Amino acid sequence: MCSVCFNANIGALNFAGKSSWPELLGAQASVAVATIETENPYVDTQVVLEGTIVTGEFSCTRVRVWIDSNRIVTQVPRIG
Numbered sequence: 336m337c338s339v340c341f342n343a344n345i346g347a348l349n350f351a352g353k354s355s356w357p358e359l360l361g362a363q364a365s366v367a368v369a370t371i372e373t374e375n376p377y378v379d380t381q382v383v384l385e386g387t388i389v390t391g392e393f394s395c396t397r398v399r400v401w402i403d404s405n406r407i408v409t410q411v412p413r414i415g
Contacts, residue, residue, distance in 0.1 A: 355413035
């Protein structure tokens with residue numbers, strides 16, 4: 336387990352649930368963020384404009400929401 340998957344207050348996080356949101360492809364960014372944070376309160380969402388350079392490390396508490404210039408989700412949001 337990676338170190339960020341453990342919280343001293345609640346112990347190991349349960350990642351057996353939903354880890355991706357294919358139904359949000361094509362949605363508005365604000366809807367995607369609200370949905371993800373409601374369904375999994377242990378992750379932080381990051382809205383990222385297509386073409387932006389980001390780090391490559393895996394994080395089990397991060398979901399990147401890739402959007403176009405109209406703030407439409409262009410990739411399936413997933414933990415990582």
